[in-house]
Amino acid sequence: MAFHYPNGRRFVPQAMEEKKSPLNKISYSNRGKTLEDDLNETNQYYLAHGIAVIHKKPTPIQIVDVHYPKRSAAVIKEAYFKQASTTDYNGVYKGKYIDFEAKETKNRSSFPLKNFHDHQIEHMKHIVQHDGIAFVIIRFSATDDIYLMSSEQLGFYWKRMKDGGRKSITLQEVESSSEKITLGFQPRIDYIKVVDLLIAENF
Template sequence: MAFHYPNGRKFLSKPKEIQNRLPKKMSYSNRGKTLEDDLNETNKYYLANGIAVIHKKPTPIQIVNVHYPKRSAAVIKEAYFKQASTTDYNGVYKGRYIDFEAKETRNTSSFPLKNFHEHQVIHMNNVVSQGGIAFVIIRFSLTDDLYLMEAVHLSSFWQRMKEGGRKSISLTEVIENSWKIPLGFQPRIDYIKVIDLLIKEHE
């Protein structure tokens, strides 16, 4: 089955021969899991333990070619990833609406703003204006450092870029304008603890 991004470029998975050459043993800090994997596991833990109800939003797909080899079976032959309209995750915690985006980079000194889209920044600002909690979780994958940055700070850096300023957020700026999220075991990324601090700070 062929998938296409909104710009028409085909989505290609890693060839099997490349996958077979990947190291089988990985350290605890680099287990081969993406930020999305870790967050999904964390959200499952929150749900199972009655802590919060937060889910990843499904990626909208437009199907353009379906093959019917049998009357009772359909095979999707071609589809396109639609442009996501908002952010990655949303849900409810202690009666408060939670909405956030999750991004990671291999850069070690800054976080490129090209990882975000303007409609995502606008959406998070709208959530905040309605009393919700909106933020981004940023991961520097080479060091496995994670930060939670509130939407208001991301918005200010985005505006700086639009006015001709730098197109990234320096590591120093990330540290000064974010909360560090410590890594754990269960859950792996306990960002709810940071949200508790945010709620206390804004009360």
């Protein structure tokens, strides 16, 4: 039996991780529980301090069967996870529309592009066409390094993959084409500082 706790994450026994894998494989938000928690806390901080209004969208579910017990709440008895057609987070900052996806990997040397899918890349392109701000927040969970990459940059690596190139972004490429976000206490992941840089560059 081995304990691993260098990265501040809760210890999850291997058996439990295995059990969770069907959800992880289809890459819904549960993949990055810690990243999601940190971002939700950050967004609550932004809301409470009047900085921005950004929320995570609910996980899309296809409901098949609902029961209506007498004198109690409706119970969903059969439902399935659906693939999201957009990104997970959106909201408003200084009047501007903000839209992003957050993903993490256990890889140390590259970020696999399978964390995203065509619909999301397409969605982010549309956002940029309408003068919104779209990006991804990616986390290397082994080192807890977090980066913000603009959707334009991500689109570049996506196209490279579609053209037959590599299916991931190397760590060196991530470092050179995105902004690192220093982890803080409050807010935990202060990504709005990097959004300010994007706004300064583009508007």
